[in-house]
Amino acid sequence: MTVTLGNRSAIPAPRRGSGVFERARTVTEPALRAAVDSLPPSTRRVVGYHFGWWDSKGNDRHGTPGKALRPALVLVAAEAVGGTPVGMAAVSAVPAAIPAAVAVELVHNFSLLHDDALDGDGMRRxxxxxxxxxxxxxxxxxxxALLALAFDVLAATAHPAAATAHPGATAHPGAATAARMLGATVAQLVEGQADERRADVHLDDCFRIAHRRTGALLECSAGLGGLFGGGTPAQIAALRGFGAELGLAAQLTDDRLRIWGGAETAHSDLRRRRRSLPVVAALAADSPSAERVAEAYGATAKLSDVDTSELAAALEADGWRDWCGTESDRHLRAALDQLDPGIPAEWRHDLRAIARLVGDRDR
Amino acid sequence: MTVTLGNRSAIPAPRRGSGVFERARTVTEPALRAAVDSLPPSTRRVVGYHFGWWDSKGNDRHGTPGKALRPALVLVAAEAVGGTPVGMAAVSAVPAAIPAAVAVELVHNFSLLHDDALDGDGMRRxxxxxxxxxxxxxxxxxxxALLALAFDVLAATAHPAAATAHPGATAHPGAATAARMLGATVAQLVEGQADERRADVHLDDCFRIAHRRTGALLECSAGLGGLFGGGTPAQIAALRGFGAELGLAAQLTDDRLRIWGGAETAHSDLRRRRRSLPVVAALAADSPSAERVAEAYGATAKLSDVDTSELAAALEADGWRDWCGTESDRHLRAALDQLDPGIPAEWRHDLRAIARLVGDRDR
Structure with a gap:
């Protein structure tokens, strides 16, 4: 089964295209920078460099900003349960949810920093x-520091001073619930990072790890948006389900791009011998490419560019590139199905936009 | 100036000796274990091993428990502002403060795990x-995982479910304040760990780093105890001041023991060429031992047992061992001075006991 445009178009076109991410960046970044500015100097310097704001000496630079998928999900989820919808030009969509958008972005970057450090990865943005x-x-x-800061930012929403310090923000009764949701999410995330390092994973493990590594924080992002947007428990549960399925779709897309993406990412998972979803699926299916993968992953010598190109081609010939697309689409549809009936149809536009962008992106 | 018994006895004898630590362990450990049991399996296994509860295969073992200095400080501070005082036999001193005692112990162990991992330290308990x-x-x-869990445990105190899950605990209005206090503390702790790795520290830096590495979490522990014990802002500030001074005293004692302590710890800071307080003080004072320290710390070859013994003897001959004791006592007295007039005299017994134990301990 191959991915066809017909398949993709089952997901309606977004109302505003990738504007949801740009808007999320615009809305979230000032609060994110303010939070980081509260850190002591040595830590702040490393963090600002990591975010691409400053060079290693602390001078401003204009790096490539991150995608802001998680903040976008928080804000769009908050709107979907009755927050104030705004046009792309506005910069204050759902003020109550902004701290949650900052918190999930902080947790995401905590995990990027630790992943890079533990894996010795060399490049980021x-x-x-x-x-x-x-x-x-x-x-x-x-x-x-970013992990602690995420909880600090959430706790600030419950604090009387928050309303004074951040005009538009109000003391929020859900702050403790939010902190518990984030706490449980970090436990999942870390468990996923630990399990990912095990060599003996089967395909089921691999999907469970993908849920922990990627799905849990997207689930939390959508859930926090629902919470701070004032959603009902049923709506929050629906949004969490949406986020969890979106996470698996995002992981499948990432895994596809890290074998068959553009020059920046192509073959990167093969070079690192990462047991990503298509790799483990190929091994589990005992398809013709499985033997070559097993051999390449079992060797200890560095894989050459020729090796990784051949591996990518063999996996593609076996249909694993298409499998990534098909599986990703299946989870995107499952994500949208979660919204029925809790989220009214007229509020699903931007959630659909995010789902579509997660599936269609090419980097 | 040397440390004399006369000097030490300026601090009144504790009412209950080291019972404050044992009681804190007894009261805190069940809640600590329950919190750790909420973690997913891979993470929980490593954490339980770290705490000395299980061997690496997950079987129960009876390791040496930690000192529980931080939980003791939380509980004693809570009592000092009017919590329910209890005898050593009771196991439910100040129930409202137990989650805070668990949270600070989790943060302390987060920092031990990261310190050991980053420094490649081989032994723990x-x-x-x-x-x-x-x-x-x-x-x-x-x-x-422990860092996130600490915030989760605090957030649970604000949650209506907390009262149900932990009989005796009640939903606490200070939960968000507590989370913010802990967040700021972790930022300090991490900054201290980062700065400690710099080679170009002067004595002032060294005391500031000691405050961040050790003082900040003791300040937070005493402050959280005051908060959950229902103290006034002035009492909480007094307790924080007590904890901060206690932290410097504890660091000076640690630094003394890691050069001149028992067999387990003696010379360990010299072997690792750690720029501890007495080492930096000796270098700053340009005392006769300074040249030998500079030489040994500047060399790249591994220091032999003879080298470290000679260095320890040279530093002691110059008075730096006594300096540690004198300075530690000075900070302990400053700690107790902080309690005047906020904490009534009859409630200071156990705070004095902790101060005395921190200064007198020999391991």
């Missing part, structure tokens, strides 16, 4: 990773 | 450290 630039310890400690 | 047993990544990730 077209610059040397923080662990390469400042050393493993500094990157780990900066990640620690 | 008479067993191989978690980073040696399970690998650096697993230890870092387990630390991450």
């Amino acid at each position: 077209s610059q040397r990773s923080a662990s390469i630039e400042f050393g493993t310890s500094a990157a780990i400690l900066a990640g620690d | 008479s067993q191989r450290s978690a980073s040696i047993e399970f690998g650096t990544s697993a230890a870092i990730l387990a630390g991450d």
Whole structure:
């Protein structure tokens, strides 16, 4: 089964295209920078470098900003349960949900910093990773600071002073619920990072790990949006389900791009011998490419560009590139199905836009 | 100036000796174990091993429990502002403060796990450290989980369900304030861990780093105890001041023991060429031992047992061992001075006991 445009078009076109991400960045970044500014100097320097705001000496730079998928999901979920909808030009969509958008972005970047440091990855957003630039310890400690900061930002929403410090924000009764949701999510995320390092994973494990590594934080993002947008328990549960399925779709897309994507990402998972979803699926199906994958992954010598190109071609010939697309689409449809009947149809536009962008993106 | 018994006895004898630590362990451990039991399996295994509860295969073991200094400080501070005082036999001193005692112990162990992993330290509580047993990544990730869990445990105190799940606990209005206090503390702690790795520290830096590495969490512990014990803002501020001074005293004692302590710890800071407080003080004072320290710390070859013994003797001959005791006593007295007039005299017994135990301990 191959991915066809017909399949993709089952998901209605978004109302505003990728504007949901740009808007989320615009709305979230000032609050994110304010939170980071509260950190002590050594840590702040590493964090600002990691976000691409400053070079290693602390001078402003204009790096490539991150996608802001998680903040977008928080804000769009908050709107979907009755927050104030705004046009792309507005910069204050659902003020109550902004701290949650900041918190999930902080947790996401905590996990990026720790992943890079533990795996020795060299590049992040077209610059040397923080662990390469400042050393493993500094990157780990900066990640620690971001994790604590995420909870601090959520706690600030419950604090009387929050309303004064951030005009538009109000003391929110769901702050403790939000912190517990985030706490449980970090436990899942970390467990996924630990399990990912095991070699003996089967395809079921692999999907469970993908849920923990990627799905749990998207589930939490959508759930926090629902919570801070004032949703009912049923709506929050529906949004969490949406986020969880979206997470699996996002992981399948990432895994596809890290074998068959553009020049920046292509073959990267094969070079690192990562047991991504299509790789484990190929091994489990005992398809013709399985033997070649097993051989390449079992060897200890560095894989050459020729090796990885051949592997990618063999996996594609066996249909694993298409499998990624098909499976991703299936989870995107499952994500949208979660919204019925809790989220009114007229509020699903931007959630659909996010789902479509997650499936269609090419980097 | 040397440390004399006369000096020490300026601090009145404790009412109950080291019972404050034993009681804190007894009261805190069940809640700590319950919190850790909520973690997913891979992470929980590493954490339980780190705490000395299980061997690396998950079988029960009876390791040496930690000192529980931080939980003791939380509970004693809570009592000092009017919590329910209880005898040593009781196991439910100040129930409202127990989650805070668990949270600070979790944060302390997060920092131990990350320190061991980043420094490659081999032993912890008479067993191989978690980073040696399970690998650096697993230890870092387990630390991450403990950090998130600490905030989760605090958030649970604000949650209506907390009162049901933990009989005796009640939903606490200070939960968000507590989370913010802990968030700021972790930022300090991490900054201290980062700065400690710099080579160019002066004595002032060294005391500031000691405050961040050790003082900040003791300040937070005493402050959280005051908060959950229902103290006034002035009482909470007094307790925080007590904890901060106690932290410097504790660091000076640790630094003394890690050069001149018993067989387990003696010379350990010299072997690792750690720029601890007495070492930096000796270098700053340009005392006769300074040249030998500079030489030994500047060399790249591993220091032999003879080298470290000679260095320890040279530093002691210059008075730096006594300096640690004198300075520690000074900070202990400053700690007790903080309690005047906020904490009534009859409630200071156990705070004095902790201060005395921190200064007098020999391991």
